[in-house]
Amino acid sequence: MQLPLQAAENMILGQTQKGGPAAVMQSAAAVNERRGVVRHDDVTNIAKDQGVTIFETEVAGGHIVTEAVGGQVVGQYSDKPVDQSDAAAIQAAEVRATGRNQITPGGVAAVAQSAAKLNSRTMPDENKTKLADVLADATGKLAADKPPTRQDAEGVIGAELRNNPKLATHPGGVAASVAAAARLNQEK
Structure with a gap:
């Protein structure tokens, strides 16, 4: 069963x-x-x-x-620790989802920025805030929400790439998740 x-x-x-x-x-x-x-x-x-x-x-x-x-x-x-590229991608996703040009104080992007800054000074990785922690109930924390489009995914991918020293997105990261959601929405 x-x-x-x-x-x-x-x-x-x-x-x-x-x-x-x-x-x-x-x-x-x-x-x-x-x-x-x-x-x-x-x-x-x-x-x-x-x-x-x-x-x-x-x-x-x-x-x-x-x-x-x-x-x-x-x-x-x-279980990846939040870094600046994650925070930038989350900020881009939040701005696109809410239609606002700034992040919401105490919102998902603000929490991600805080976590990235704290994580940059924290060792070892086990003590760092993880991506899953920041994104728990993300939809419920947004003042407004909309299904991501291909253009939204491209913006989030760009933000993650620009803020990653390796110029790469993370497998299973924010950009990958938004891109997957946009693909599903496009197929509907």
Whole structure:
């Protein structure tokens, strides 16, 4: 018998990830139920029939955890410490998502900037703030949100590249995630 996503996260990762796919799906289901869009006993057999998978990939000295339901990726996060290129990419993504020209005090981009600055003075990597920590519940923290487009992805990729001394994006990083979301939106 296949396990639901929340049970799979608990079993594989040791707990349900704050702001992760299971938490987001549970929250969305509760909102939809309150609005009368679905009933509590409305179910789909996708997880049961096609499965829930959680796997970890080692990439460039870091790890990327990927969660999928029915073969569709529903979440990806990295244990990579936040650096200036991540903060710049997050800022570009926030500006594009909200339509504002400045970052929101206490918002995702502000937290990322703070984390990048602190991380630059912190050793070892285990003590640094991770990308997954900064991006937990990012959508909920934004004052406004919109699905990313190809142009948004290009802007975020550019910001990450310009702020990385190696002139490269990070696998499973902010730019890669926005680009993947933009591709999915374009296919709709």
